[in-house]
Amino acid sequence: xxxxxxxxxxxxTGKLHLGHYTGALESWVEQQNLLxxxxxxxxxxxxxxxDYHNLTTSLDTSEIYSHTLDMLIDWLAAGIDPxxxxxxxxxxxxxxxxLFLLFAMLITSSRLERNPTxxxxxxxxxxxxxxxxxxxxxVLQSADILLYRANVVPVGEDQIPHVEITREIARKFNNHYxxxxxxxxxxxxxxxxxxFSRLVGLDGKAKMSKSLGxxxxxxxxxxxxxxxxxxxxTDTQKLRKNDPGRPEVCTVYSYHSKFSxxxxxSALGSDCRAGSLGCVDCKTLCATxxxxxxxxxLERRRYYETRMDLVKNILFDGEIKAKLIAxxxxxxxxxxxxxxxxxxxxxxxxxxx
Numbered sequence: 016x017x018x019x020x021x022x023x024x025x026x027x028t029g030k031l032h033l034g035h036y037t038g039a040l041e042s043w044v045e046q047q048n049l050l051x052x053x054x055x056x057x058x059x060x061x062x063x064x065x066d067y068h069n070l071t072t073s074l075d076t077s078e079i080y081s082h083t084l085d086m087l088i089d090w091l092a093a094g095i096d097p098x099x100x101x102x103x104x105x106x107x108x109x110x111x112x113x114l115f116l117l118f119a120m121l122i123t124s125s126r127l128e129r130n131p132t133x134x135x136x137x138x139x140x141x142x143x144x145x146x147x148x149x150x151x152x153x154v155l156q157s158a159d160i161l162l163y164r165a166n167v168v169p170v171g172e173d174q175i176p177h178v179e180i181t182r183e184i185a186r187k188f189n190n191h192y193x194x195x196x197x198x199x200x201x202x203x204x205x206x207x208x209x210x211f212s213r214l215v216g217l218d219g220k221a222k223m224s225k226s227l228g229x230x231x232x233x234x235x236x237x238x239x240x241x242x243x244x245x246x247x248x249t250d251t252q253k254l255r256k257n258d259p260g261r262p263e264v265c266t267v268y269s270y271h272s273k274f275s276x277x278x279x280x281s282a283l284g285s286d287c288r289a290g291s292l293g294c295v296d297c298k299t300l301c302a303t304x305x306x307x308x309x310x311x312x313l314e315r316r317r318y319y320e321t322r323m324d325l326v327k328n329i330l331f332d333g334e335i336k337a338k339l340i341a342x343x344x345x346x347x348x349x350x351x352x353x354x355x356x357x358x359x360x361x362x363x364x365x366x367x368x
Contacts, residue, residue, distance in 0.1 A: 018055075021046055021207075022165035024063030024105075027083040032230035033305070034214045034223035036093065037273055042169055042209045044094040060100040061163050061337065062090065067105045067112075068156075071149040072136075087326055089233050092316040097329045103337040104330065105159065110341035114158035114348065119151060121187045122180070127151060131176055157181040161201045162341050169207045178206040192351040200351050214273070219248035219266040234316055237306040244302035249294045256293030267294070267301050274304040 023043060025035070049057040064083055069076075087102060095102065105111050127133070127150050137145065148155075153176075160168055160181050168178050185201040194200045216222060216229030223230045231243050247267050253260040262268040262284045271280055283300075286292035319326050349355050 018051075018057065018059075019167050020059040020061065020163060020165045021167045021169060022061045022063060022160050022163045023169045024065045024159065025086065026065045026069050027079055027086050027104075028069075028225065029078075029082040029085045030232050030234050031086060031089040032223045032225065032232050034216075034230070035089075036233055037214055038171065038209060039169070040090065040093040040095075043090075043100075046169065047094075047096060047100050056099070058167065061165070061340075062095060062100050062102050063159055064102070064104045065159070068152060071146070071152045083330075084323070084326060087330060088316055088319045089312075091319050091326070091329070092233065092312045097333060101333040101336040102330060103333040107334045108162075108337050108341050110162055110338075110345045111155070111158055113345060114162050115151075115155045117348065117352070118154050118158050118161075118184050118188070121184055121191070122154060124150065126180075126183075127153060130180070132173055135173075153177045153180045154184070157184045160204055161185060162344050163337070164202065164340075164344060166202050166204050167207050168204050169209055171209055175206050178204060192348075194347065194351055200347055215266055215269060217243060217247045217266065231305065233309060233312055235309075236313065237302070240306050240309075241299065241302045244298045244305075245295075247298060247301075249297075253287075253294065256295075257290045259290040260287040260292070260294075262287045267298055270301050270305065271297075274301065274308055 023039065025031075025039065031040070043060070043062065046058045047060045051057050064086065066079055066083065069079060083104060090102060091097070130153055133150070133153075136142070136149075142149075156177050157180060160178075161184070168181070170178060182203040185203045188201055189199040192200065214223055216224060216227055217231070218227065218229040221227060221229065231240055235243070244267070247270075249267055250260045250262075250265045252258070265287070268283065268287065271283055275283065283292065283297065287297065
């Protein structure tokens with residue numbers, strides 16, 4: 016077991032895309048497998064399928080289970096090892112809801128309304144009204160993190176305000192309800208910025224999003240990747256093959272910076288600026304590089320797709336492990352809050368609680 020615990024997760028939206036891979040999954044696998052100089056794991060990793068969080072923006076649950084399994088297969092294909100990292104659904108560990116309720120008493124609505132990420136979501140989703148659950152989703156995230164005593168939270172920069180809310184809630188809980196032995200029930204978790212931000216979409220205008228139709232899925236084969244890459248936006252001023260290009264504004268070149276070798280990337284940049292590299296050839300090479308990197312993932316994905324009972328058992332086993340951790344945490348929370356401590360009551364010769 017690692018010396019520090021990491022908890023991270025995603026909403027179950029189905030099959031994942033390259034943005035999920037570069038923005039989260041690669042880092043997750045690296046953190047899961049990181050060893051210290053003695054060969055011991057640095058991190059104890061837990062990965063959460065945040066199905067409760069789906070409800071903050073959509074009440075449709077008709078496909079949530081199939082989307083969960085699709086996402087879980089992509090996690091396994093990317094290299095998440097269920098023997099090292101419990102994989103579990105938020106909704107199947109009821110302590111999430113209990114701790115969320117208790118934490119909701121420790122923060123004001125005005126504090127949540129100042130959350131900059133919430134303001135961005137309201138704007139991007141064109142939301143006319145806000146539900147209580149959506150306003151309070153950072154509190155649910157805090158419960159997710161602290162329920163498993165995570166002290167490291169891998170996030171993008173836009174998620175740092177959520178970690179700060181978690182730290183505030185942990186401090187407030189510890190001040191009001193000190194641990195009878197250790198003084199503090201919860202350690203304040205620290206954010207860990209992910210190595211790569213999510214890739215811009217094929218349209219060059221936004222991050223990859225299936226709702227925008229600008230993604231390359233981890234489940235896409237080489238032919239599909241080539242087809243999608245042909246639609247990618249390039250330098251709008253490079254109209255002909257021999258025109259000099261500007262790699263720094265080209266969507267395809269930004270992909271090359273991730274999926275090409277440093278030597279290849281340097282040559283591509285030089286050839287593009289010199290006008291000796293056409294966009295069609297550049298896209299073809301980029302699609303080939305992406306397919307080569309995803310080939311092992313695609314092979315593992317096909318393995319799990321034909322063994323759905325195994326996938327379901329992995330989820331079931333992960334939820335048992337998660338429940339054990341969550342139950343222990345809630346025992347300490349209730350003890351610190353002096354909740355549920357009732358002496359037996361004798362009534363008409365019978366003992367009742």
